[in-house]
Amino acid sequence: IDRPPLQLVKGMPILGPFAENWKDVERFQARSDDLLIATYPKSGTTWMSEIVDAVLNDGDTEKSRRDNIFNKVPMLEFWVPGAIPPGSEVLDSLPSPRLVKTHLPVSLFPKSFWEKNCKIIYVARNPKDVVVSFYHFDKMNQLHPEPGTWEEYLEKFIQGNMGFGPWGAHVKEFWALRQERNILYMFYEDMLEDPKREIQKVIKFLGKDLSDDVLEKICLQTSFKAMKENPKTNYTAIPSTIMDQSVSPFMRKGICGDWKNHFTVSQSERLDEYYQKEMSGTDLSFRFLV
Ligand code: A3P
Numbered sequence: 001i002d003r004p005p006l007q008l009v010k011g012m013p014i015l016g017p018f019a020e021n022w023k024d025v026e027r028f029q030a031r032s033d034d035l036l037i038a039t040y041p042k043s044g045t046t047w048m049s050e051i052v053d054a055v056l057n058d059g060d061t062e063k064s065r066r067d068n069i070f071n072k073v074p075m076l077e078f079w080v081p082g083a084i085p086p087g088s089e090v091l092d093s094l095p096s097p098r099l100v101k102t103h104l105p106v107s108l109f110p111k112s113f114w115e116k117n118c119k120i121i122y123v124a125r126n127p128k129d130v131v132v133s134f135y136h137f138d139k140m141n142q143l144h145p146e147p148g149t150w151e152e153y154l155e156k157f158i159q160g161n162m163g164f165g166p167w168g169a170h171v172k173e174f175w176a177l178r179q180e181r182n183i184l185y186m187f188y189e190d191m192l193e194d195p196k197r198e199i200q201k202v203i204k205f206l207g208k209d210l211s212d213d214v215l216e217k218i219c220l221q222t223s224f225k226a227m228k229e230n231p232k233t234n235y236t237a238i239p240s241t242i243m244d245q246s247v248s249p250f251m252r253k254g255i256c257g258d259w260k261n262h263f264t265v266s267q268s269e270r271l272d273e274y275y276q277k278e279m280s281g282t283d284l285s286f287r288f289l290v
Helices: 016-020 022-027 045-056 087-092 111-115 127-140 150-159 167-177 188-193 195-205 212-221 224-229 265-279
Strands: 007-009 012-014 035-039 099-102 119-124 183-187
Touching: 007 016, 012 016, 016 022, 022 087, 035 045, 045 099, 045 119, 045 188, 045 195, 045 212, 045 224, 119 167, 119 188, 119 195, 127 150, 127 167, 127 265, 150 265, 167 183, 167 265, 183 188, 183 195, 188 195, 195 212
Parallel strands: 035 099, 035 119, 119 183
Antiparallel strands: 007 012
């Protein structure tokens, strides 16, 4: 595959193949019992997907009818021409209640999700760890543009010239909507700090009542170590022509603070400046170390 360039959709840079499939995304019909997992890329999408699947199956993902990486939690906008059908097509054929994941920013969300007032779990992660994770992901993912040098990449991130656009607008827009909409807003750093406490929030949001034993089991099953070893969650089912895990594994480090191994002092200050500017006037804030 030749790495396709980003394309603009309504002014927002989107990964090439996903942009080509845009009509399908817009045509998509939500159902009122759809449950959405929304994130800026590299913020814990796969982790939350596994948690939700486990919670809905009372801790037993073996029972889950979502048995592979494609149908587990399909991504609305995902598409590999000639290889993997559009996520919207996969979703059309699934029985309710469906789990849907998406990286779309609020401005590109299909209207029908709002009309049906679907439940949304949003996961946000601090921008320093996001850009590091995204950099390694872009290196290994052949559907993404070449990341260039780390220095160049960081600049692109700050300019918002990334697949799915700028980080700041993404996290802020969902934050602003969380009370008027059915949104559980979660933080990757909180999940790392106390998975049990955070999974309990998900259980409550989904209206479930699970025993402590089941909760313990879900914590174990959704730990980084377990998910890295699990072929249903570690993306090894995706052909290496798309995701070359010898370049960087999908389940890379799973920590908070790896940015310290990548940023120089001045790069860190540059991102701090961007962060301060983006967060000014909001009551949203992130932790950079846990
Ligand atoms: P790193 O690259 O920093 O390791 P997404 O699923 O949104 O693409 O996010 C991927 C990031 O989440 C990767 O971060 C990955 O390692 C991390 N991740 C996945 N599962 C995790 C888990 N169970 N616990 C902690 N981090 C996890």
